[in-house]
Amino acid sequence: MVPDLSGARLYAILDLGYVPEPKIEEVTRALLEGGADVLQLRAKGHSEERILEFGKRTRPICRDAGVPFIVNDHPSLAVELDADGLHLGQDDGSLEEARKRIGPDRLLGRSTHSPTQAKQALEDGFDYIGFGPLFPTPTKKGRPGIGLENVEGVEQSVGMKIPVFCIGGIKRANLEDVISAGARRVVIVSDLLTASDVSSAVRQARLQITGS
């Protein structure tokens, strides 16, 4: 059975662009202690061998905490690490191809950058989507922010069927605006990873999103 993300509100990404390698375990624990509902391992520019090593250090922490562990970009690593899911961008191949490689029991997520792509990902059969970047962000350079105008519409059309995680430039400082625009679930990367106290930053964001 594919893990259930219906209760997930805050999706954290362990992006190694922000986390020094010796701190991988510490930051992973802090994200989970603070209350992240999902954790993705994102290690752009590293070899599969290295990412496997990072995954072996983080996967057990997520398993112990009962938090779904998602691998970005690499189907073979998702299988090797026995991840709960795989996240794919628009250029990372089709759902069918990925499903064949990871089997029926892992989540498949897709990054989407417009309402059309969001609806397509739902039709294709993805289990959840990321929708953004809402605002320009150094974490994903070279992509314009798509703004808040379509958040409500995508929530209504797609979010009723599969989880929609708004992403990109979301910070505790603008979270209220994002939620007011209709977002129910968010991904926050740099604002959490660059906080002086990661777990309290997560706790604060969670409180803003869920009220608890």
Ligand code: TZP
């Ligand atoms: N996909 C769209 S925006 C983004 C990704 C991976 C990065 C979001 O990071 P941040 O630091 O929360 O803006």
Ligand code: MG
């Ligand atoms: Mg990708």
